[in-house]
Amino acid sequence: MISSSGRRLVLSALVIAGIAVYIFVSKRSQPEPTASVEEEQSSGVVVTLPTEIKIEDPEVPIELVEQVEDNTEEVANRLLDFSDKLRRRDFTSARTWFTDDFAGHGLAGLPVQDKRTDRVDSKVVSFDASAAPILSADDFTEALRDLMGPWSRVESVLWKTKGAEFQALGKKRWGKIKLFISMMGAGADDEPITISGWAYARAVKIRGEWMFDRFKLTSLSEARRSATIFSDVTAAAGVARSGIRFGQPGNNSFAWNGSAGGDVDGDGRWDLFCTGPASNVLYMASESGHFGEEAKARGVARPGGGTGALFFDFENDGDQDLFVGQVGWRESNGKLGGLNLQAYLNEGNGRFETKSDDLGFDEPGVLYSLTAFDYDNDGFIDMFGCGYGRVEVEHNNSWTQATNGSPNALYHNRGGERFEEVAESAGLLGTDWTYAAAAADVDLDGDADLYLANDYGSNRLMRNNGDGTFTDVADQYGITDKGNGMGVSFGDLDNDGGLDLYVSNMSSTAGNRILGRLEEDIDSEIFKMLKKLAAGNSIFLAGEQSFEKLPKDAGGVGASWAWSAALADYDLDGRLDVFCTNGFVTGDLPHDT
Amino acid sequence: MVASTAEVVTEDRDLFQKQEVGSSAYTARHNGQMFEEGLSFSGNERDKLFMNRGDGTFADLSNVSGADSVNDGRAVIATDFDDDGDVDLFVHNIQRERHGLYRNELGQSYGGFVKVKLRATRSQYEAIGAQVTVGAEHGPVTQILSRGAGFVSCQVPELVFGLGAAPQATLEVRWPTGEVESFGTVTANERVLLVEGAGRAEPYAALPRPLPDPLPAGLRLSVGETVPVFAMLDPDENEVLVDPVALADGKPLYLNFWGSTCVSCVVELPDLQALEDAGDVKVVGLSMDAPADMHRAWELFGKRGASFPCYFIGAPKQEGRASLQEIVDLERLPIPTTLVLSPSGVIEKIIRGPVNSPH
Numbered sequence: 029m030i031s032s033s034g035r036r037l038v039l040s041a042l043v044i045a046g047i048a049v050y051i052f053v054s055k056r057s058q059p060e061p062t063a064s065v066e067e068e069q070s071s072g073v074v075v076t077l078p079t080e081i082k083i084e085d086p087e088v089p090i091e092l093v094e095q096v097e098d099n100t101e102e103v104a105n106r107l108l109d110f111s112d113k114l115r116r117r118d119f120t121s122a123r124t125w126f127t128d129d130f131a132g133h134g135l136a137g138l139p140v141q142d143k144r145t146d147r148v149d150s151k152v153v154s155f156d157a158s159a160a161p162i163l164s165a166d167d168f169t170e171a172l173r174d175l176m177g178p179w180s181r182v183e184s185v186l187w188k189t190k191g192a193e194f195q196a197l198g199k200k201r202w203g204k205i206k207l208f209i210s211m212m213g214a215g216a217d218d219e220p221i222t223i224s225g226w227a228y229a230r231a232v233k234i235r236g237e238w239m240f241d242r243f244k245l246t247s248l249s250e251a252r253r254s255a256t257i258f259s260d261v262t263a264a265a266g267v268a269r270s271g272i273r274f275g276q277p278g279n280n281s282f283a284w285n286g287s288a289g290g291d292v293d294g295d296g297r298w299d300l301f302c303t304g305p306a307s308n309v310l311y312m313a314s315e316s317g318h319f320g321e322e323a324k325a326r327g328v329a330r331p332g333g334g335t336g337a338l339f340f341d342f343e344n345d346g347d348q349d350l351f352v353g354q355v356g357w358r359e360s361n362g363k364l365g366g367l368n369l370q371a372y373l374n375e376g377n378g379r380f381e382t383k384s385d386d387l388g389f390d391e392p393g394v395l396y397s398l399t400a401f402d403y404d405n406d407g408f409i410d411m412f413g414c415g416y417g418r419v420e421v422e423h424n425n426s427w428t429q430a431t432n433g434s435p436n437a438l439y440h441n442r443g444g445e446r447f448e449e450v451a452e453s454a455g456l457l458g459t460d461w462t463y464a465a466a467a468a469d470v471d472l473d474g475d476a477d478l479y480l481a482n483d484y485g486s487n488r489l490m491r492n493n494g495d496g497t498f499t500d501v502a503d504q505y506g507i508t509d510k511g512n513g514m515g516v517s518f519g520d521l522d523n524d525g526g527l528d529l530y531v532s533n534m535s536s537t538a539g540n541r542i543l544g545r546l547e548e549d550i551d552s553e554i555f556k557m558l559k560k561l562a563a564g565n566s567i568f569l570a571g572e573q574s575f576e577k578l579p580k581d582a583g584g585v586g587a588s589w590a591w592s593a594a595l596a597d598y599d600l601d602g603r604l605d606v607f608c609t610n611g612f613v614t615g616d617l618p619h620d621t
Numbered sequence: 622m623v624a625s626t627a628e629v630v631t632e633d634r635d636l637f638q639k640q641e642v643g644s645s646a647y648t649a650r651h652n653g654q655m656f657e658e659g660l661s662f663s664g665n666e667r668d669k670l671f672m673n674r675g676d677g678t679f680a681d682l683s684n685v686s687g688a689d690s691v692n693d694g695r696a697v698i699a700t701d702f703d704d705d706g707d708v709d710l711f712v713h714n715i716q717r718e719r720h721g722l723y724r725n726e727l728g729q730s731y732g733g734f735v736k737v738k739l740r741a742t743r744s745q746y747e748a749i750g751a752q753v754t755v756g757a758e759h760g761p762v763t764q765i766l767s768r769g770a771g772f773v774s775c776q777v778p779e780l781v782f783g784l785g786a787a788p789q790a791t792l793e794v795r796w797p798t799g800e801v802e803s804f805g806t807v808t809a810n811e812r813v814l815l816v817e818g819a820g821r822a823e824p825y826a827a828l829p830r831p832l833p834d835p836l837p838a839g840l841r842l843s844v845g846e847t848v849p850v851f852a853m854l855d856p857d858e859n860e861v862l863v864d865p866v867a868l869a870d871g872k873p874l875y876l877n878f879w880g881s882t883c884v885s886c887v888v889e890l891p892d893l894q895a896l897e898d899a900g901d902v903k904v905v906g907l908s909m910d911a912p913a914d915m916h917r918a919w920e921l922f923g924k925r926g927a928s929f930p931c932y933f934i935g936a937p938k939q940e941g942r943a944s945l946q947e948i949v950d951l952e953r954l955p956i957p958t959t960l961v962l963s964p965s966g967v968i969e970k971i972i973r974g975p976v977n978s979p980h
Contacts, residue, residue, distance in 0.1 A: 256687025
């Protein structure tokens with residue numbers, strides 16, 4: 029027998045427990061607010077749209093890095109295939125990436141949050157992502173059609189996976205995906221437009237295929253200009269050369285990528301020499317603005333396979349001679365194979381005579397970039413060749429400070445008659461994997477110093493001691509820039525009259541994506557390598573006997589896998605800008621590592 | 622995928638250790654394994670343009686640069702190829718379209734220029750390593766005459782300086798010997814030779830050589846070339862061979878690239894029909910719509926009163942038969958674009974934008 033007061037107590041307890049259970053349950057399931065819109069999809073399915081897009085974090089995320097990466101890669105590839113459909117403006121096919129009960133923020137018709145004008149009247153518009161309309165799958169793809177349909181062309185679409193977490197438990201396989209989305213093209217008047225933003229998507233695996241049922245936009249902006257800053261006149265000017273895809277027989281060396289500009293025939297116009305796999309190319313500029321390819325006629329077509337190329341006057345006879353680096357190799361019998369550095373001497377009329385055998389180049393090296401400078405101020409231009417590694421013999425023995433690079437070469441010009449290789453006595457031989465060099469009198473003492481960009485290690489500033497020797501003072505100047513150096517250029521980037529330093533490095537999306545995940549549980553050597561893969565370019569501003577690194581958020585360094593930088597004032601506003609080539613190897617498949 | 626990159630690296634090392642020293646197969650295998658099948662590694666990365674804002678920061682204007690090729694660039698030569706005062710670009714790629722030439726369109730919109738050539742007299746005459754400082758209101762800016770910097774790149778021996786709005790600027794040279802020499806003042810848009818010891822800038826004449834206008838992006842044929850017979854789909858999805866000579870029927874032929882989502886394309890359909898109806902030329906439409914959208918496009922085509930022949934993409938590839946891909950890169954061609962062919966199929970004119978109001 030329970031008293032009435034006792035019954036009340038039990039009831040109260042039950043009510044409290046009930047409330048607690050209710051709170052617990054509602055916290056766990058977080059049902060989306062009452063749907064306000066019903067829409068029939070092209071598939072016939074009627075979908076009710078939520079008033080808010082929520083993508084929860086997996087409660088029990090998959091922890092094993094390999095598993096996360098496998099899933100991430102599947103989703104990333106799915107999104108690249110989707111990107112390809114958008115690039116072709118095949119919106120009907122693109123629709124099939126979304127489930128019938130999809131709900132997501134549309135990318136068209138968002139209110140403008142901020143508008144600003146940047147350099148050379150380029151416009152950047154930020155949209156209010158929080159006010160994006162919530163759309164069904166049909167309407168979401170139609171919004172994409174509204175956005176990109178009117179464009180005169182679509183240059184590229186990339187929906188890139190920047191992060192992902194997957195639920196480990198439960199029947200349904202799903203994950204929360206962090207996305208960077210970008211759509212580039214040209215508007216109706218051929219004006220360049222790029223729409224980019226960040227978003228989350230929920231991926232669900234249905235019948236073995238990743239689909240998307242939620243899309244939540246976190247930011248969206250648009251960059252445009254009335255016209256592009258440069259026009260591509262490659263084909264019109266006669267310098268279009270198509271080559272076979274990298275990785276196929278006939279194009280499987282990283283060597284053949286050098287170019288040199290100079291006035292070959294003394295007509296006051298800038299001609300161009302480019303190394304090539306089988307034969308080289310010499311584009312002679314004409315008064316019509318067109319270029320004619322005359323490598324064979326002028327005697328510089330062969331041999332191919334060169335790397336860096338230089339024009340300068342070797343004999344001081346008033347014309348431009350040509351020097352081309354070569355990458356040799358070591359045969360299995362230990363002998364060196366391949367070609368010596370190639371010399372083409374200008375006969376004064378813009379035709380060249382091959383002279384390599386008589387000039388003192390007597391051993392094939394692994395030379396990439398070449399740099400011309402008169403290091404001993406004797407009135408004849410000398411030449412430095414950057415020694416990389418012999419990859420056919422051994423890999424870099426460290427990712428951070430490799431010491432098995434092949435030697436550099438310092439070719440001392442002996443009176444315009446021959447070269448003498450003096451790297452060893454000059455202290456420039458080195459054991460680094462050197463890709464590039466630039467010469468400048470950094471310490472302003474009247475002779476040229478040399479900055480070396482090294483792959484797999486620290487860079488060096490080789491101070492010219494004025495007695496034919498060089499000493500590394502990079503550390504003292506604060507410019508070791510440990511990483512994967514690919515290129516180096518000098519120029520005054522802060523308008524103080526001093527030469528600053530721009531160093532190109534390599535950096536990869538995949539490296540960035542997984543870096544955080546791996547730090548604790550992987551072999552530290554591989555981690556170090558990955559960290560290098562994620563580094564960007566560097567700007568070092570010159571001060572008194574030292575340099576200061578410009579913080580990354582100042583910009584100017586966010587290239588990916590960067591190579592040659594050219595510092596010039598492209599808008600003539602009195603400040604040097606940076607153009608930088610970029611990208612390692614693009615295959616046929618959209619998928620990337 | 623980095624887990625697998627790490628695996629590849631480890632695998633590479635293992636395999637490498639097993640291989641004999643000197644195996645020249647190694648390089649081929651190493652490159653081959655990664656790239657033979659067409660995989661990318663840090664691929665599809667566009668060349669970058671960072672514009673100096675003058676406040677210690679840089680704007681990434683790559684997307685509007687027009688020089689942001691997706692090809693894998695290596696060397697770059699930046700110079701004023703056409704001598705119009707601004708700096709153009711030449712890029713060397715490792716594959717596919719190997720070379721890119723980009724004409725700077727800014728001209729003097731944001732500033733004047735001074736172009737400088739040098740001749741040293743107390744060191745080798747080319748003055749390699751000389752540092753030139755141009756002083757104006759925005760502060761001094763220094764450039765070095767360098768041959769061989771960047772990566773496998775050799776710049777030309779001429780420096781281009783921007784002056785912004787400054788009508789004139791001072792010139793100073795630090796010669797390779799370390800001697801500093803002032804060259805007084807130059808006015809905007811001058812070309813000057815600085816001879817060591819002269820103390821005075823010597824103007825040199827302009828040598829203009831205008832670079833030609835660009836062809837539409839993605840067009841693989843230019844004026845003077847013949848359009849081959851190529852395979853397309855008709856509106857009933859049957860494969861047909863489009864033969865420009867047969868379709869021309871002895872008249873000039875307008876090959877119009879259009880798409881149903883392109884507003885100006887759809888707007889000009891009646892104009893194209895009027896051209897056809899006038900009887901002097903023949904018009905053929907080539908729809909760039911995705912196969913899934915072709916019926917929608919065909920419906921729109923009819924609704925706009927167009928009745929000239931129209932063909933669609935999506936014909937399967939066949940050995941020994943040309944496809945539209947050999948004429949254009951479908952993804953890059955801006956539309957509308959119209960090729961005007963002679964009755965014999967030779968391209969005589971390329972119209973960018975609508976035929977009646979071209980760009």
